[in-house]
Amino acid sequence: MVGFLLFPQFAMLSFSSVIEPLRIANRMSGKSLYCWHLMSLDDRALEASNGLPFMPTLAMEDWQELDALILVAGLGTNLIADERLFHWLRKVGRSRRLLGSTSTGSFLLAKAGLLDRKHCTIHWENQASLQEEYPEIIVSNELFEIDQGIMTCSGGTAGLDMMLSLIERQHGSELAKQIAEQCIHPNIRSAHEKQRMSHEARLGVHNSTLIAAIKIMESHIEDPLSCESIAMLVDVSHRQMQRLFKQHFGITPANYYLNFRLEHGDRLLRYTSMPIIDIATATGFSSTSHFSKCYRKFFGISPKERRKT
Amino acid sequence: MVGFLLFPQFAMLSFSSVIEPLRIANRMSGKSLYCWHLMSLDDRALEASNGLPFMPTLAMEDWQELDALILVAGLGTNLIADERLFHWLRKVGRSRRLLGSTSTGSFLLAKAGLLDRKHCTIHWENQASLQEEYPEIIVSNELFEIDQGIMTCSGGTAGLDMMLSLIERQHGSELAKQIAEQCIHPNIRSAHEKQRMSHEARLGVHNSTLIAAIKIMESHIEDPLSCESIAMLVDVSHRQMQRLFKQHFGITPANYYLNFRLEHGDRLLRYTSMPIIDIATATGFSSTSHFSKCYRKFFGISPKERRKT
Numbered sequence: 001m002v003g004f005l006l007f008p009q010f011a012m013l014s015f016s017s018v019i020e021p022l023r024i025a026n027r028m029s030g031k032s033l034y035c036w037h038l039m040s041l042d043d044r045a046l047e048a049s050n051g052l053p054f055m056p057t058l059a060m061e062d063w064q065e066l067d068a069l070i071l072v073a074g075l076g077t078n079l080i081a082d083e084r085l086f087h088w089l090r091k092v093g094r095s096r097r098l099l100g101s102t103s104t105g106s107f108l109l110a111k112a113g114l115l116d117r118k119h120c121t122i123h124w125e126n127q128a129s130l131q132e133e134y135p136e137i138i139v140s141n142e143l144f145e146i147d148q149g150i151m152t153c154s155g156g157t158a159g160l161d162m163m164l165s166l167i168e169r170q171h172g173s174e175l176a177k178q179i180a181e182q183c184i185h186p187n188i189r190s191a192h193e194k195q196r197m198s199h200e201a202r203l204g205v206h207n208s209t210l211i212a213a214i215k216i217m218e219s220h221i222e223d224p225l226s227c228e229s230i231a232m233l234v235d236v237s238h239r240q241m242q243r244l245f246k247q248h249f250g251i252t253p254a255n256y257y258l259n260f261r262l263e264h265g266d267r268l269l270r271y272t273s274m275p276i277i278d279i280a281t282a283t284g285f286s287s288t289s290h291f292s293k294c295y296r297k298f299f300g301i302s303p304k305e306r307r308k309t
Numbered sequence: 310m311v312g313f314l315l316f317p318q319f320a321m322l323s324f325s326s327v328i329e330p331l332r333i334a335n336r337m338s339g340k341s342l343y344c345w346h347l348m349s350l351d352d353r354a355l356e357a358s359n360g361l362p363f364m365p366t367l368a369m370e371d372w373q374e375l376d377a378l379i380l381v382a383g384l385g386t387n388l389i390a391d392e393r394l395f396h397w398l399r400k401v402g403r404s405r406r407l408l409g410s411t412s413t414g415s416f417l418l419a420k421a422g423l424l425d426r427k428h429c430t431i432h433w434e435n436q437a438s439l440q441e442e443y444p445e446i447i448v449s450n451e452l453f454e455i456d457q458g459i460m461t462c463s464g465g466t467a468g469l470d471m472m473l474s475l476i477e478r479q480h481g482s483e484l485a486k487q488i489a490e491q492c493i494h495p496n497i498r499s500a501h502e503k504q505r506m507s508h509e510a511r512l513g514v515h516n517s518t519l520i521a522a523i524k525i526m527e528s529h530i531e532d533p534l535s536c537e538s539i540a541m542l543v544d545v546s547h548r549q550m551q552r553l554f555k556q557h558f559g560i561t562p563a564n565y566y567l568n569f570r571l572e573h574g575d576r577l578l579r580y581t582s583m584p585i586i587d588i589a590t591a592t593g594f595s596s597t598s599h600f601s602k603c604y605r606k607f608f609g610i611s612p613k614e615r616r617k618t
Contacts, residue, residue, distance in 0.1 A: 022359075049332060050328060050345075052347070053364065123493070156494060157469070177510070180506070181433075181511065183322055185465060186503060186505050186506040187506075197486065197489070201495075202486060
């Protein structure tokens with residue numbers, strides 16, 4: 001019996017990707033290998049992020065009926081600060097049941113202290129935020145992680161691959177393949193496959209110098225380099241690098257770099273409770289006021305206002 | 310405004326894959342590019358194949374509010390024979406709204422006569438059935454097809470690729486890529502990618518002679534060849550071929566071939582209304598009684614009993 005604990009504004013695609021392999025496992029094997037229950041924090045109906053309502057089928061207090069529990073979280077998970085939830089999660093964790101999460105659910109397992117010194121993953125949008133808030137956790141960018149009875153997943157269709165991996169361990173690869181073919185998911189992904197597109201595909205850019213420069217920028221957020229140093233590292237003149245960025249993105253390398261750091265700061269604002277001064281430092285700004293000024297110029301609102309939305 | 314007409318026992322993964330890209334398009338663009346409604350044939354709640362209930366939000370008679378209609382069907386679609394539905398579908402079709410389907414929905418568009426002389430696709434399990442029942446339709450094994458205002462899709466996660474293709478046409482590739490990355494679906498698939506695994510991956514077999522023999526069997530269902538001829542075609546002795554099948558599958562080539570034809574017949578029984586005598590012919594049996602005898606031996610029930618389940 002697998003319980004899916006749904007949180008308000010959860011993503012229905014992430015949920016479907018973890019529940020449907022169980023249903024198809026039953027259909028393809030002709031046996032009741034799995035059954036499932038839906039739960040919600042207050043035992044009442046709640047809405048997915050697409051507005052559709054879902055109704056719990058098991059009360060939170062009846063969790064002992066479960067063999068496994070998977071948290072299906074969505075937008076706003078970092079705002080959940082319900083101490084009773086974390087207490088309850090620790091109790092479930094101590095009972096040695098299989099625990100899992102998809103999308104932003106890793107935040108909740110982390111807050112409950114269940115991920116300490118464990119390998120885990122989360123949606124790429126939230127990786128830096130999770131790592132900044134919980135330095136004792138080993139956050140990877142795997143599609144999914146299964147470590148000491150805790151499965152975490154990056155969300156979306158990666159939930160399929162995580163569940164197929166679980167079903168393969170429990171009932172063999174033949175069944176896992178049949179399920180994947182039913183889902184028109186013929187390329188079962190290993191945990192190590194990438195969450196994101198390549199830079200080339202995502203940015204629509206095929207110039208290797210440009211890609212190399214962008215990768216350097218992305219790996220120096222807290223400690224930004226000068227554009228001159230980056231040009232030197234990728235073996236072109238600063239003038240040439242400026243032409244490349246202008247041609248592909250219509251802006252200077254300095255502006256591209258600044259925007260990238262601001263978008264990173266924006267994710268930290270939205271997905272962590274870090275003080276703004278720490279976010280300014282983590283994105284390479286010398287002061288909160290400088291960060292706030294640049295942020296407001298780019299996003300049209302101040303970091304403080306963003307926190308409130 | 311996109312309407313999703315849900316049918317009893319629809320697959321929630323297929324549904325999520327077509328609705329969620331719209332929600333994420335709104336989130337990533339910061340605009341209300343799409344909105345959606347759920348509908349059901351009798352305007353009442355219905356269950357997905359995993360048992361979860363869904364509630365319609367738009368009455369069937371209010372279909373004129375829609376810009377597009379997508380049929381989300383599931384198991385048992387071939388049993389739907391509601392003439393009012395087909396009449397209604399033809400009316401929607403004449404209004405030149407965008408029409409689409411996922412999973413087995415193509416059956417319904419076909420029954421309404423909306424696919425005549427059009428390219429369409431359907432889940433690989435149902436391709437032969439659809440083609441047998443509607444010879445005037447051009448059934449492909451593409452992931453999805455978009456032909457003259459009708460989108461059809463093989464189901465499961467292929468719905469994501471179909472909707473990403475639609476969103477790309479309507480709002481550009483930049484947005485489509487952002488949505489794919491949100492869904493942890495970094496490899497957007499073209500319509501031409503395969504629905505199924507390679508024979509090697511599916512069967513766990515890497516012997517090229519064996520694979521070649523199996524492919525010949527699969528392409529001669531109505532007109533089976535002798536195993537001696539197949540051995541000759543793949544350039545081994547009959548004895549060698551027998552050893553290969555025994556070693557990999559534990560049965561003779563003749564039995565493998567027979568089982569394959571029976572499984573094909575089983576799909577025709579379940580997904581079409583073809584008379585059993587026609588199914589016997591379509592799977593290469595000389596008589597209904599021979600087909601029935603072999604079928605019962607393999608599946609443990611008779612073809613007639615199967616039809617009733």
